[in-house]
Amino acid sequence: GENVEQHPSTLSVQEGDSAVIKCTYSDSASNYFPWYKQELGKRPQLIIDIRSNVGEKKDQRIAVTLNKTAKHFSLHITETQPEDSAVYFCAARPSGNTPLVFGKGTRLSVIA
């Protein structure tokens, strides 16, 4: 089955700097890759996603890139702010109507 590896597990950046979180997946049939942000005590919230027919997608300060050949995708957050501090999860969907497989998460701390 699909396996998703996520790095780093923790990341600290200064406010205003960029943050990059990377994930790799094992199943070449996976075709959908969302990213979730989970603040303490709250539910995971979808922040951006990308499908396998697209290489990059951007939404304001957040961007996701996908390299299908290498089977990895990354989340980029620019001009980080303290409210970006949270746990971020990447996920992959193997195919069709199957549940997402999640990475182990990255705890991002933005230091003011």
Add this chain to the structure above:
Amino acid sequence: SAVISQKPSRDICQRGTSLTIQCQVDSQVTMMFWYRQQPGQSLTLIATANQGSEATYESGFVIDKFPISRPNLTFSTLTVSNMSPEDSSIYLCSAEQETQYFGPGTRLLVL
């Protein structure tokens, strides 16, 4: 996007008892899922709740321990049976509508 609610939001239970968690979605969805999340950990899929048929369980989870109902396209329940302290966790309902959305979770403490 689907709006998902869960009841109860939290509970404290005695070992050996059972708790049923309810999940309500504001629109009809094909797929519903139940996850468990230990503090500081990732999301572990318990099962896929199938409407009109038995749930599909992931390795390590069995129907006797985690019976699931899915009577229609907007509602599901998860029961945690014969609880032990190891069942203390956050249980999250999720629904598929182009992507997966999550309920607020049920925080369970078993004493």
